[in-house]
Amino acid sequence: MAKIIVKNSGPLEGTIRVSGAKNAILPILAATLLAEEKCYLEDIPLLKDVVVMSDVLRSLGAEVSQVTNGEMTIYTPEIKSNEAPYDLVQKMRASFYVLGPLLARTGVAKIPMPGGCAIGARPIDLHLKGFTALGAKIEFGHGFVEARAEKLIGASIYLDFPSVGATENIMMAAVLAEGTTIIENAAEEPEIIDLANFLNKIGANVKGAGTDTIRILGVKKLLGANHAPIPDRIEAGTYMIAVAAAGGNVLIENVVPSHLKPIIAKLKECGIDIAEEEDNIRVISDGNIKSVDITTLPYPGFPTDLQAQFMAMLTKSNGVSVVMETVFENRFMHVAELSRMGANIKIEGHSAVVQGKSNLEGAKVKATDLRAGAALIIAGLISEGSTEIVDTYHIDRGYYDIENKLTGIGVNITRVKKII
Numbered sequence: 001m002a003k004i005i006v007k008n009s010g011p012l013e014g015t016i017r018v019s020g021a022k023n024a025i026l027p028i029l030a031a032t033l034l035a036e037e038k039c040y041l042e043d044i045p046l047l048k049d050v051v052v053m054s055d056v057l058r059s060l061g062a063e064v065s066q067v068t069n070g071e072m073t074i075y076t077p078e079i080k081s082n083e084a085p086y087d088l089v090q091k092m093r094a095s096f097y098v099l100g101p102l103l104a105r106t107g108v109a110k111i112p113m114p115g116g117c118a119i120g121a122r123p124i125d126l127h128l129k130g131f132t133a134l135g136a137k138i139e140f141g142h143g144f145v146e147a148r149a150e151k152l153i154g155a156s157i158y159l160d161f162p163s164v165g166a167t168e169n170i171m172m173a174a175v176l177a178e179g180t181t182i183i184e185n186a187a188e189e190p191e192i193i194d195l196a197n198f199l200n201k202i203g204a205n206v207k208g209a210g211t212d213t214i215r216i217l218g219v220k221k222l223l224g225a226n227h228a229p230i231p232d233r234i235e236a237g238t239y240m241i242a243v244a245a246a247g248g249n250v251l252i253e254n255v256v257p258s259h260l261k262p263i264i265a266k267l268k269e270c271g272i273d274i275a276e277e278e279d280n281i282r283v284i285s286d287g288n289i290k291s292v293d294i295t296t297l298p299y300p301g302f303p304t305d306l307q308a309q310f311m312a313m314l315t316k317s318n319g320v321s322v323v324m325e326t327v328f329e330n331r332f333m334h335v336a337e338l339s340r341m342g343a344n345i346k347i348e349g350h351s352a353v354v355q356g357k358s359n360l361e362g363a364k365v366k367a368t369d370l371r372a373g374a375a376l377i378i379a380g381l382i383s384e385g386s387t388e389i390v391d392t393y394h395i396d397r398g399y400y401d402i403e404n405k406l407t408g409i410g411v412n413i414t415r416v417k418k419i420i
């Protein structure tokens, strides 16, 4: 069985470079379906999710190159199929993002229901509410959702929750609709701005991305563009937490510090020194962590995608910390695995109470989801002995070349490939 082995490490030293953001790249890849000319993307890490999304696009008729030196081209002169295959969609929820662009470009999209996953039920009602408001008819059957519209017409859409995926999917449907669409209570994540920038480069008219009100004036046709996604703020935050936990002095390169405000603020509260430069962040830690409470929230609140990693670090803090998860209803799967390593964490509804001063011990553990896997790597580097993490495919969805990147700053980490 493939596994990642992490041993007690630190102090960490050196530099580590962050890749392009998975959560920006996936919707942008979906958005290339809207473009009638070639799109060139740069700084694309060869993540598992990028490979799956490339296959989804190919299944719909796109010519998608391999990722070479971080570059790829996508060309979709015509859509050849309106149906995304179940085998691909069940591998990755973000494949549902092709619904908006397919519907906009051809008037028909048939996508398997994405279903729930380890972190929650993750319904798609807000996506569908948006498509319906734009004039699409939605039908369900045989595990698929089918959306049809002779013509999409701009509308005002209020999202009951600022869902990242719904905001993106609706934006992509609205760019070719007739007239103006207004999305209110829209998600404000930096990845939404990046998608809007890409859409505007291919000829769309999207304004207000990054605020809670996005205005989209539909255009007739979209062309091609060059684009490099924003750096991955979650990957950057993961490395910042790793250095804070293990101790050391590390320069994290290719970041937008303003995207990391909540994590910088919380790490400073923990007593960590952080120096921000234009596109780098230096983290200096003696390994001592003050206990703090965190609450996950939509951007600019503390990101749910860093909750598990932060919790792993808090196991060695000097007191009691409360971690409240408000974005997903079941994002504490890592607690059971951290407990196997000796952590003392009690779940009380949407909160986890973390007793600090736990001396973690290396153990055999399972990455139950992507960020849980990252949390276990952090737990491994502050544990006594050796930690073996299985189900590493979750980690490869979102962290490119993680063992080499972390080895470069002194983490004792190796990967054992599957032995058949």
Ligand SMILES: CC(=O)N[C@H]1[C@@H](OP(=O)(O)OP(=O)(O)OC[C@H]2O[C@@H](n3ccc(=O)[nH]c3=O)[C@H](O)[C@@H]2O)O[C@H](CO)[C@@H](O)[C@@H]1O
Pocket (backbone or CB within 6 Å): 022, 023, 024, 026, 094, 120, 121, 122, 123, 124, 125, 126, 127, 128, 161, 162, 163, 164, 165, 166, 187, 298, 304, 305, 327, 328, 329
């Ligand atoms: C590929 C990608 O970008 N993934 C990110 C995206 O996921 P994703 O776009 O799935 O997350 P959402 O913002 O949509 O979900 C947030 C909450 O809204 C709920 N909801 C969402 C849609 C809907 O139609 N109805 C509904 O109730 C979800 O169940 C969840 O409880 O944002 C999350 C929240 O920052 C991140 O953790 C994910 O890493």
Ligand SMILES: C=C(OP(=O)(O)O)C(=O)O
Pocket (backbone or CB within 6 Å): 023, 093, 094, 119, 305, 370, 371, 398
């Ligand atoms: C939950 C995540 O991703 P996805 O929405 O692709 O499952 C994540 O990146 O932590």
